[in-house]
Amino acid sequence: MSTEIQNELEKMRVKIIANLDEQKAHDFRIAFLDLHVYEQAQIFADLNVAQRARVYRYLTPDEVGEIFNVSEEEPALLAGYFEEMTPRYAAQVINSMYTDNAVDILAFAKKKNLAKYLKLIPSEDASEIREMLHYEDKTAGAIMSTEYVDIVGNQTVRSAMHIIKSEALEAETIYYIYVIDDEEKLVGVLTLRDLLTNDDDIMISDIMNTPVMSVQVTEDQEEVAQTIKDYNFLALPVTDYDDKLIGIINVDDIIDVIDEESTEDFSGLAGVDTEQGTDNPFMNAWTRFRSSALPLFLGFITILLVEHYENLINKATILAVFISMITGAAGNAGTQSLAVAVKRIANNDDQETSWFSTILNETLTGVIVGFCSGLIIWGIVGVWKANFVLGFVIGVAMLCAITFANLVGCVIPMLMDKVNLNPSIASGPFISTLSDVTSLLIYFSFASMFLKFFIGQ
Amino acid sequence: MSTEIQNELEKMRVKIIANLDEQKAHDFRIAFLDLHVYEQAQIFADLNVAQRARVYRYLTPDEVGEIFNVSEEEPALLAGYFEEMTPRYAAQVINSMYTDNAVDILAFAKKKNLAKYLKLIPSEDASEIREMLHYEDKTAGAIMSTEYVDIVGNQTVRSAMHIIKSEALEAETIYYIYVIDDEEKLVGVLTLRDLLTNDDDIMISDIMNTPVMSVQVTEDQEEVAQTIKDYNFLALPVTDYDDKLIGIINVDDIIDVIDEESTEDFSGLAGVDTEQGTDNPFMNAWTRFRSSALPLFLGFITILLVEHYENLINKATILAVFISMITGAAGNAGTQSLAVAVKRIANNDDQETSWFSTILNETLTGVIVGFCSGLIIWGIVGVWKANFVLGFVIGVAMLCAITFANLVGCVIPMLMDKVNLNPSIASGPFISTLSDVTSLLIYFSFASMFLKFFIGQ
Numbered sequence: 001m002s003t004e005i006q007n008e009l010e011k012m013r014v015k016i017i018a019n020l021d022e023q024k025a026h027d028f029r030i031a032f033l034d035l036h037v038y039e040q041a042q043i044f045a046d047l048n049v050a051q052r053a054r055v056y057r058y059l060t061p062d063e064v065g066e067i068f069n070v071s072e073e074e075p076a077l078l079a080g081y082f083e084e085m086t087p088r089y090a091a092q093v094i095n096s097m098y099t100d101n102a103v104d105i106l107a108f109a110k111k112k113n114l115a116k117y118l119k120l121i122p123s124e125d126a127s128e129i130r131e132m133l134h135y136e137d138k139t140a141g142a143i144m145s146t147e148y149v150d151i152v153g154n155q156t157v158r159s160a161m162h163i164i165k166s167e168a169l170e171a172e173t174i175y176y177i178y179v180i181d182d183e184e185k186l187v188g189v190l191t192l193r194d195l196l197t198n199d200d201d202i203m204i205s206d207i208m209n210t211p212v213m214s215v216q217v218t219e220d221q222e223e224v225a226q227t228i229k230d231y232n233f234l235a236l237p238v239t240d241y242d243d244k245l246i247g248i249i250n251v252d253d254i255i256d257v258i259d260e261e262s263t264e265d266f267s268g269l270a271g272v273d274t275e276q277g278t279d280n281p282f283m284n285a286w287t288r289f290r291s292s293a294l295p296l297f298l299g300f301i302t303i304l305l306v307e308h309y310e311n312l313i314n315k316a317t318i319l320a321v322f323i324s325m326i327t328g329a330a331g332n333a334g335t336q337s338l339a340v341a342v343k344r345i346a347n348n349d350d351q352e353t354s355w356f357s358t359i360l361n362e363t364l365t366g367v368i369v370g371f372c373s374g375l376i377i378w379g380i381v382g383v384w385k386a387n388f389v390l391g392f393v394i395g396v397a398m399l400c401a402i403t404f405a406n407l408v409g410c411v412i413p414m415l416m417d418k419v420n421l422n423p424s425i426a427s428g429p430f431i432s433t434l435s436d437v438t439s440l441l442i443y444f445s446f447a448s449m450f451l452k453f454f455i456g457q
Numbered sequence: 458m459s460t461e462i463q464n465e466l467e468k469m470r471v472k473i474i475a476n477l478d479e480q481k482a483h484d485f486r487i488a489f490l491d492l493h494v495y496e497q498a499q500i501f502a503d504l505n506v507a508q509r510a511r512v513y514r515y516l517t518p519d520e521v522g523e524i525f526n527v528s529e530e531e532p533a534l535l536a537g538y539f540e541e542m543t544p545r546y547a548a549q550v551i552n553s554m555y556t557d558n559a560v561d562i563l564a565f566a567k568k569k570n571l572a573k574y575l576k577l578i579p580s581e582d583a584s585e586i587r588e589m590l591h592y593e594d595k596t597a598g599a600i601m602s603t604e605y606v607d608i609v610g611n612q613t614v615r616s617a618m619h620i621i622k623s624e625a626l627e628a629e630t631i632y633y634i635y636v637i638d639d640e641e642k643l644v645g646v647l648t649l650r651d652l653l654t655n656d657d658d659i660m661i662s663d664i665m666n667t668p669v670m671s672v673q674v675t676e677d678q679e680e681v682a683q684t685i686k687d688y689n690f691l692a693l694p695v696t697d698y699d700d701k702l703i704g705i706i707n708v709d710d711i712i713d714v715i716d717e718e719s720t721e722d723f724s725g726l727a728g729v730d731t732e733q734g735t736d737n738p739f740m741n742a743w744t745r746f747r748s749s750a751l752p753l754f755l756g757f758i759t760i761l762l763v764e765h766y767e768n769l770i771n772k773a774t775i776l777a778v779f780i781s782m783i784t785g786a787a788g789n790a791g792t793q794s795l796a797v798a799v800k801r802i803a804n805n806d807d808q809e810t811s812w813f814s815t816i817l818n819e820t821l822t823g824v825i826v827g828f829c830s831g832l833i834i835w836g837i838v839g840v841w842k843a844n845f846v847l848g849f850v851i852g853v854a855m856l857c858a859i860t861f862a863n864l865v866g867c868v869i870p871m872l873m874d875k876v877n878l879n880p881s882i883a884s885g886p887f888i889s890t891l892s893d894v895t896s897l898l899i900y901f902s903f904a905s906m907f908l909k910f911f912i913g914q
Contacts, residue, residue: 008668036670036688038687038688038689070689072687161653164653165653165654168650168653168654169654174649174650174653175632175649175691192631192632192649193625193631196618196621196622196625196631197622197625197626211465213493228712229712229713229716230495230529231493231495232495232527232709234632234691234708251691251708251709251712252686252689252708254712255685255686255708255711255712255715256686258712258715258716258719259686259715259719262715262716262719262720262723263719263800265723266719266722266723266726266796266800267796269723269726269727269796269885270726270792270793270795270796270797270885271789271792271793272793272796272797274796274797274800274801279814279818281818281821281822281824281825282825284797284818284822285821285822285825285826285829288790288793288822288826289825289826289829289830291793292786292789292790292793292826292830295785295786295789296782296786296830296833299781299782299785299786300782300837302781302782302785303778303779303781303782306777306778306780306781307775307778310774310775310777310778313770313774313777314774317767317770317771317774317777318764318767319777320763320767320770320774320776320777320780321760321763321764321767322760323763323777323780323781324756324759324760324763324780324781324784324893324897325753325756325757325759325760327781327784327785328752328756328759328784328788328889328890328893329749329752329753329756331785331788331889332728332749332752332885332886332889332890333745333749335727335728335792335885335886336727336728336729336745336748336749336886338727339723339724339726339727339729339731340727340729340731340741343720343723343731357736361736361738361741364738364742365738365741365742365745367738368738368739368742368746369742369745369746369749372742372746373746373749373753376753380757428726428727428789428792428885429789429792429793432785432788432789432889433785433789436781436785440781
């Protein structure tokens with residue numbers, strides 16, 4: 001966004017905080033409510049307890065609800081803010097929010113507070129919230145919104161437009177209108193564009209689109225994201241087990257899902273949660289240490305392994321020289337095939353290609369990369385050390401190590417996926433340490449086999 | 458999406474291909490046009506030349522244009538399809554497409570063909586295409602669409618609604634309406650919802666929202682994506698150097714951008730393009746080999762380094778035992794801080810925190826993680842080998858190696874960002890190989906310093 005606007009915002013921000021501290025309720029309302037709600041949320045996030053207390057006095061529950069709807073603060077934090085309000089005010093805020101957003105926050109509210117709020121909310125909305133609180137995390141049900149427009153088919157465009165206008169302020173989106181039958185089953189969908197481009201007297205049932213693409217309430221959010229991406233929908237309806245329409249998922253919720261999922265894959269590959277990054281090095285150190293602890297101890301296996309061959313190294317210390325190169329190459333190969341596998345699973349490409357062909361493909365890839373790398377090493381070491389046997393040993397070890405690493409890198413995440421574990425937690429560090437062990441095992445067993453051919457040269 | 462629908466689609470698909478092969482033009486049209494355009498595009502993507510030739514005969518240019526609008530095939534491929542059509546037909550297809558999509562494809566068309574098509578397109582649209590072909594890749598201009606609704610402010614909601622209805626079929630979105638002054642400068646924005654919820658006689662200028670959040674045509678697409686994500690917009694207007702409205706960017710284009718950017722970061726971390734994955738192992742091997750070639754040769758530096766210390770290893774082969782553990786730990790630390798840095802840069806978080814504090818934070822994190830790891834190693838090696846000096850050497854080497862790797866992992870991508878290189882190309886393999894070299898250097902220089910204290914024990 002342009003810098004003028006940014007400076008503009010900064011000025012407003014300062015002015016607003018000042019108004020708040022000087023308790024100028026009126027000036028505060030004027031300036032604050034003039035901002036885009038996302039900017040309001042940004043300012044709100046920087047306030048202290050005392051300032052927030054004033055905001056609750058100066059703004060209506062609906063105005064605060066708007067802010068909570070778009071706030072990017074941790075849900076747990078926002079749940080804490082509810083406790084700063086009177087239960088009645090909090091209940092009004094909750095009631096004015098879109099159900100999906102409210103539920104995200106209430107999931108972190110203390111049981112007794114939650115009960116208090118729900119008692120103060122119209123029973124119908126309260127039971128809706130209770131219901132949604134039970135949907136499993138990362139399913140369509142957990143991210144869907146219940147503020148949508150549904151109409152019956154046997155009416156004209158004109159009457160439909162009336163309904164839409166009347167519900168326009170409540171609904172989270174009015175650009176898709178869903179048509180249901182008398183059993184609330186989803187039977188068709190219209191865009192607002194369809195309504196505007198058709199005559200007022202045409203029947204909805206004649207112009208609605210069928211069949212409607214929809215997702216089950218228990219569907220994984222990643223599937224939902226994929227469908228919305230593929231079809232360029234602005235929203236997707238959610239149905240329960242007997243095809244009743246119970247909610248919609250909007251594209252802006254899906255953008256968050258896409259972000260979330262890709263960050264998950266990315267973090268998994270590095271073996272560190274890249275979103276947890278704080279300014280507190282001790283916190284950071286702890287999250288990183290946790291994820292490097294397992295590789296560290298796996299590392300001891302490598303140590304025992306190499307120690308087992310200490311004698312061999314004693315005879316030909318030159319072998320030690322190539323340890324890091326072999327483990328390095330294997331580690332990189334492993335991480336690469338891990339990355340490819342994780343992405344393939346995320347994109348659901350594995351539905352098209354069979355398990356077997358994927359593994360075969362990865363193995364072949366490994367063999368080819370390994371062969372080329374091995375050949376280069378063989379040549380260089382052979383010439384450099386005037387010892388082509390040694391070069392051969394290292395080259396072949398390289399070939400096997402890379403091939404195996406490729407295999408591990410793709411098989412492990414696929415296995416995890418089959419048993420419904422998130423493949424992205426097969427972290428890079430884990431894979432590369434695993435490749436270390438195997439590659440060294442291969443390397444040294446080869447070396448000991450051929451020892452007599454190059455030792456002492 | 459539910460399996461019934463999928464099976465349904467599969468049946469339709471078979472039937473449609475059959476109709477095509479049996480040259481049943483009419484049946485083909487009925488069945489094919491009944492599908493969602495995304496499904497049409499999927500089927501079209503599987504056709505061979507002969508079948509496509511028929512499609513061009515059976516479908517109107519507009520119908521084919523719809524398919525090209527949503528097709529996920531490579532633009533270069535689609536450009537090739539144009540050559541299968543008569544220039545006139547191709548020109549009509551192009552003209553019926555949304556300009557941004559058409560331009561993406563035409564960027565791959567042969568110069569002489571491009572000229573041919575543009576000559577057959579209404580001059581106004583043609584010059585628009587020519588213009589957009591010049592916008593730099595990955596800028597707002599390159600992804601913007603020119604089919605939007607703009608109106609003047611001094612008219613009523615009623616007359617505005619008339620304009621919108623008349624443009625509804627042409628525009629890519631009608632849900633945001635942009636208000637311009639007589640110099641075509643962007644002065645306000647309305648949602649269709651605003652129009653529907655206001656009286657027909659109210660003046661647009663009274664209800665339009667100002668100031669309008671907009672982006673410059675030269676803005677980086679990542680910035681655009683961030684703004685749309687933050688504000689939950691469905692579209693964002695694009696203005697030229699003197700604030701004239703020249704296009705809009707829709708949320709569905711932004712979703713593709715978000716995917717693209719996150720895949721880039723992910724691929725960079727693994728040092729392999731995860732999107733290039735084909736079923737041809739030779740192709741895969743080549744892309745992977747390219748990216749592991751640099752680390753491979755960097756590896757030789759490590760070799761020369763270790764060789765330099767071969768004597769040392771000769772005296773105390775035990776040192777060789779811990780090589781892989783030290784390089785492994787350093788490599789993981791490097792990759793982790795690389796991942797964090799890349800994400801931080803991608804999220805533009807570095808605007809808030811200063812360069813210095815980021816580096817300081819990473820270093821401290823490294824020291825803490827390194828100290829804990831080092832302490833553990835010291836204890837274990839000390840007890841296990843009854844040699845706490847050796848343990849100390851390895852432990853301290855570990856501490857330094859991890860700290861340094863953390864530093865490298867965050868500084869390099871930050872430097873690349875400062876010189877406007879994409880930080881995600883500071884690939885993991887590169888960083889981890891770099892950590893290998895440094896960590897071993899540290900390790901062995903320490904070892905040689907303390908050698909006399911533990912040798913021969």
